[in-house]
Amino acid sequence: MTGILNGVLDGIRVLELGNQISAPFCSKLLADYGADVIKVEPPDVGEETRRMGPFVGNDPHMDKSIPFLYLNTNKRGVTLNFGTSTGMKVLTRLIVRADILIQNFTPSASAKLGLAFPLLNKLNPKLIVTSITSFGQTGPYRDLAATDIVTYALSGLMYHSGDSDREPLRNALNQSFYVAGVNGAVATTAALFQHLSTGTGQHVDVSTMECLASHLVQAIPYYNYMGATKGRRPVRGAGFEELMPAKDGYVIPSVQGSQPWSTVADLIGLEELQCDRFATGSGRIEHGQELNDLLIKGLAQWNRKALFQASGERRLVFGMAQDAGDLYQCPHLRERGFLTEVTHPVAGTADYPGMGPKLSEMAYKVRRPAPLLGQHNTEIFCDELGYSREDLAQLRALGVI
Amino acid sequence: MSSLPLSGIRVLDLSRVFAMPFCGAYLADLGAEVIKIDTHHTEFVDTTRTLNGPYPDNEPGEDYYNRAGTFQTLNRGKLSLTLDLRSSAALDVLKRLIGVSDIVLENFTPRVMRRFGLDYANLKSHRPDLIMVSNTGYGHSGPWSDFGAMATALEPTHGTGAFMGYLEQNAEGRLVPGSIPNKIANSYTDFLASWTAQLAVLASLFHRARTGQGMWIDMAMYQVGVSFIGEGLLDYAFNGHRTRRLGNRHESMSPHGCYPCRGTDEWVVIAVRDDVEWHSFCEVIQQPELAKDSRFADPITRHQNQDELDTIIRLWTSEQSSHHVMDLLQNRGVPTGPVLNAKQMLSDPHLRSRGYFEPVYHPDKSDLGRREYVGRGWKLSDAEIRIRKSAPLLGADNHYVLSQMLGMGQSDIEELLSVNAIGQTLSGAVTPTSVPLDRQAELGWIVEYDPEYKQFLADVENRDSCQESR
Numbered sequence: 001m002t003g004i005l006n007g008v009l010d011g012i013r014v015l016e017l018g019n020q021i022s023a024p025f026c027s028k029l030l031a032d033y034g035a036d037v038i039k040v041e042p043p044d045v046g047e048e049t050r051r052m053g054p055f056v057g058n059d060p061h062m063d064k065s066i067p068f069l070y071l072n073t074n075k076r077g078v079t080l081n082f083g084t085s086t087g088m089k090v091l092t093r094l095i096v097r098a099d100i101l102i103q104n105f106t107p108s109a110s111a112k113l114g115l116a117f118p119l120l121n122k123l124n125p126k127l128i129v130t131s132i133t134s135f136g137q138t139g140p141y142r143d144l145a146a147t148d149i150v151t152y153a154l155s156g157l158m159y160h161s162g163d164s165d166r167e168p169l170r171n172a173l174n175q176s177f178y179v180a181g182v183n184g185a186v187a188t189t190a191a192l193f194q195h196l197s198t199g200t201g202q203h204v205d206v207s208t209m210e211c212l213a214s215h216l217v218q219a220i221p222y223y224n225y226m227g228a229t230k231g232r233r234p235v236r237g238a239g240f241e242e243l244m245p246a247k248d249g250y251v252i253p254s255v256q257g258s259q260p261w262s263t264v265a266d267l268i269g270l271e272e273l274q275c276d277r278f279a280t281g282s283g284r285i286e287h288g289q290e291l292n293d294l295l296i297k298g299l300a301q302w303n304r305k306a307l308f309q310a311s312g313e314r315r316l317v318f319g320m321a322q323d324a325g326d327l328y329q330c331p332h333l334r335e336r337g338f339l340t341e342v343t344h345p346v347a348g349t350a351d352y353p354g355m356g357p358k359l360s361e362m363a364y365k366v367r368r369p370a371p372l373l374g375q376h377n378t379e380i381f382c383d384e385l386g387y388s389r390e391d392l393a394q395l396r397a398l399g400v401i
Numbered sequence: 402m403s404s405l406p407l408s409g410i411r412v413l414d415l416s417r418v419f420a421m422p423f424c425g426a427y428l429a430d431l432g433a434e435v436i437k438i439d440t441h442h443t444e445f446v447d448t449t450r451t452l453n454g455p456y457p458d459n460e461p462g463e464d465y466y467n468r469a470g471t472f473q474t475l476n477r478g479k480l481s482l483t484l485d486l487r488s489s490a491a492l493d494v495l496k497r498l499i500g501v502s503d504i505v506l507e508n509f510t511p512r513v514m515r516r517f518g519l520d521y522a523n524l525k526s527h528r529p530d531l532i533m534v535s536n537t538g539y540g541h542s543g544p545w546s547d548f549g550a551m552a553t554a555l556e557p558t559h560g561t562g563a564f565m566g567y568l569e570q571n572a573e574g575r576l577v578p579g580s581i582p583n584k585i586a587n588s589y590t591d592f593l594a595s596w597t598a599q600l601a602v603l604a605s606l607f608h609r610a611r612t613g614q615g616m617w618i619d620m621a622m623y624q625v626g627v628s629f630i631g632e633g634l635l636d637y638a639f640n641g642h643r644t645r646r647l648g649n650r651h652e653s654m655s656p657h658g659c660y661p662c663r664g665t666d667e668w669v670v671i672a673v674r675d676d677v678e679w680h681s682f683c684e685v686i687q688q689p690e691l692a693k694d695s696r697f698a699d700p701i702t703r704h705q706n707q708d709e710l711d712t713i714i715r716l717w718t719s720e721q722s723s724h725h726v727m728d729l730l731q732n733r734g735v736p737t738g739p740v741l742n743a744k745q746m747l748s749d750p751h752l753r754s755r756g757y758f759e760p761v762y763h764p765d766k767s768d769l770g771r772r773e774y775v776g777r778g779w780k781l782s783d784a785e786i787r788i789r790k791s792a793p794l795l796g797a798d799n800h801y802v803l804s805q806m807l808g809m810g811q812s813d814i815e816e817l818l819s820v821n822a823i824g825q826t827l828s829g830a831v832t833p834t835s836v837p838l839d840r841q842a843e844l845g846w847i848v849e850y851d852p853e854y855k856q857f858l859a860d861v862e863n864r865d866s867c868q869e870s871r
Contacts (some may be wrong), residue, residue: 029600033600057639060642069635069824079562136780137690140754144736145734145735145737149651149672153740154749156743156745156746157586161585163567167649169565169567169583169648169659170659172563172633172672173645175561179593180718182596182600183596183779189603190431191783193606193607193610196607198783200783202783203781203782205782209778210779212559215589217419219742220453220470222743223747223851223854224470224854225458225772226453226854227850227852228850229743230848236847250562250582250584255552259791260837264535308558315548319557319558320558323637324560324563324636326632327627328634328637328638332623333624335542335544336540338624342458348639350820351638353631355519356593356628358615359605359619360617361608361614361615362608362616
């Protein structure tokens with residue numbers, strides 16, 4: 001590797017302001033690629049996620065929030081109340097030396113905090129400012145109140161989640177904000193690449209609603225090509241390729257791919273399945289109930305993982321329902337180095353999930369666990385910005401840090 | 402306004418179906434020249450050209466492989482070069498093209514790429530600074546790396562189903578966390594892979610600009626999916642918790658759920674974050690006494706008594722339209738929103754005002770006219786990112802790519818034609834039979850069919866023009 005120490009975004013300075021998931025996940029991704037991320041939190045109470053469970057050992061301590069621990073690895077942390085003019089002066093000094101600022105305050109909160117883009121641009125014309133909000137910087141929904149489920153519903157994606165014979169279903173673990181965060185990272189990196197040619201900063205406006213809506217690549221043309229409204233999945237058991245019970249959990253048998261039905265029937269091992277009736281897609285629909293009953297009978301002899309392994313070896317594309325324990329212990333993920341041991345001074349040690357992709361020129365590293373509150377105040381304010389230790393004590397007494 | 406971020410970048414998109422093609426589409430939106438490596442042989446053609454539809458007015462037509470709506474969405478902005486990779490001449494063309502391209506996207510199995518001599522190690526020797534994304538179900542290493550995968554089976558495997566599912570009734574008739582996994586819409590994993598690949602490609606472009614180095618990006622969709630639910634794994638590591646299926650409820654907020662409204666399949670979601678919002682909520686539904694009801698007055702008992710509370714709320718919402726509930730509650734700052742379907746999305750005032758759906762004018766041959774497509778979730782102030790052209794007709798750019806990019810002469814191009822390595826008509830094409838839409842509604846494949854959809858969309862377009870001319 002030629003001169004790149006930490007990773008692809010080595011030397012890129014990111015300031016993170018905001019709460020909860022979308023901005024922290026966005027800057028976590030940039031940190032994973034090697035950027036130097038400074039997370040700015042309110043003094044004394046810290047960022048809101050510190051109060052979100054689940055907690056390690058069910059102890060609601062500000063350094064034991066599991067979402068916080070996951071979202072904030074590889075970042076340094078400072079405290080700062082930039083609602084005061086003194087605090088704003090300190091923030092300005094951070095802004096002036098940053099390449100990127102990620103924030104997820106609402107447009108009106110952002111303006112009140114003195115973080116409107118024109119102001120930031122004046123302080124640092126090279127700065128890329130990424131604002132992640134529920135609905136974007138403009139438009140009639142701009143100032144609406146939203147949480148994960150509300151954004152998910154308004155994005156059009158929730159309509160297609162869950163079963164067709166009942167209410168739509170919320171997503172898993174606040175996915176709306178994760179989708180917004182990764183899209184924010186995409187747009188920020190596009191701006192960073194553009195910056196190499198232009199030298200100027202810009203405002204990146206991320207709308208969570210629109211990020212999720214972009215998943216609707218079937219539902220939208222279904223309506224505007226032919227006036228049809230696609231819905232949610234038909235109730236379980238109405239066809240092949242749904243969750244089916246095996247001995248110790250659910251599997252998803254599938255016939256997609258190049259293998260013929262006989263391979264599937266052969267794998268499951270029930271003779272009655274080796275039947276021409278089931279050999280075609282239309283046949284499986286026509287004889288759906290019979291197929292369903294036979295599958296339940298055949299799969300009852302199988303443990304999930306053994307069936308999944310056997311299907312993979314035969315180049316079939318079965319799936320299996322896995323839970324957090326299965327994933328944490330997954331031999332495939334472990335072999336690929338996806339989990340890394342991380343020791344946090346308060347929360348303790350665990351293996352943390354890492355990056356999605358594997359990159360040839362950069363090894364994923366957890367350089368540091370999630371920061372304690374204000375852990376890097378001295379390092380950043382004194383060693384890097386030049387405040388004296390006495391200045392720091394005074395800022396602390398004033399409640400600025 | 403500067404030129405586009407990826408002006409001058411060339412992408413070879415060898416991928417198929419959803420995940421990587423959509424990544425290629427976004428790179429095209431960002432200004433890259435993206436060449437879709439198509440084929441005019443039915444056995445190997447991208448199935449989104451032929452299988453998913455939807456077709457205009459549900460009529461595929463003879464030229465159906467140029468008229469499928471999902472394909473059009475996933476491949477907008479690209480050029481199309483057909484290459485039959487079984488032909489060594491075509492394979493040579495591909496290798497030459499890779500030599501003059503910056504990025505390759507592919508989702509073949511590791512075996513196939515090696516067989517063609519297109520694995521990264523091989524390509525790197527021709528083009529040292531190549532950026533290549535290889536997207537597969539389980540990646541290029543690890544005990545499952547030869548396993549095939551498909552999005553619907555993949556999502557439960559990467560565990561989202563452990564953290565979503567309907568509540569169930571226990572023996573006492575109370576609703577408790579559920580045992581049955583569920584999923585996020587259709588092929589959620591494909592989109593996670595798409596966003597992840599876009600980030601990896603852009604970061605690699607930045608890296609290459611600073612160092613001259615290329616990058617191989619080995620993406621296992623399974624691993625990508627798990628990286629989005631990392632919190633769940635840590636809850637197991639620290640606390641031994643394996644699942645968390647709360648239906649539409651929340652760990653701490655209440656009320657929090659999805660409630661039925663007037664109409665067919667109409668729903669509203671409501672999330673009350675604190676006691677102030679709880680009081681506002683009770684006033685809005687004109688039951689102020691609920692606020693002080695001992696079952697609901699404090700957040701802990703309120704959370705414990707959601708079964709009763711949800712019943713009360715359902716009675717009220719069932720009488721309202723979902724948009725009206727949103728207006729009433731948002732006026733008081735309470736997070737609320739209707740569960741919008743595609744028709745409602747296309748006419749949503751916020752999305753219209755944001756210009757989220759982008760119009761595309763199609764070539765006459767496909768007879769698609771003007772259609773709108775999903776844009777993207779972000780805007781750059783310094784670059785006007787938008788869909789720049791429709792998805793390509795099959796092989797439309799064969800001549801341009803071969804002659805302009807590779808400098809091939811007419812006789813060489815004709816040679817490729819003569820061995821059927823390139824072409825513009827799908828050979829062996831059989832126009833799919835379409836099931837009538839009212840029958841599809843009967844079968845439950847669609848919820849409903851709106852025969853007035855064209856008028857509806859025309860009215861939406863008219864309203865936009867009126868807004869603009871103000």
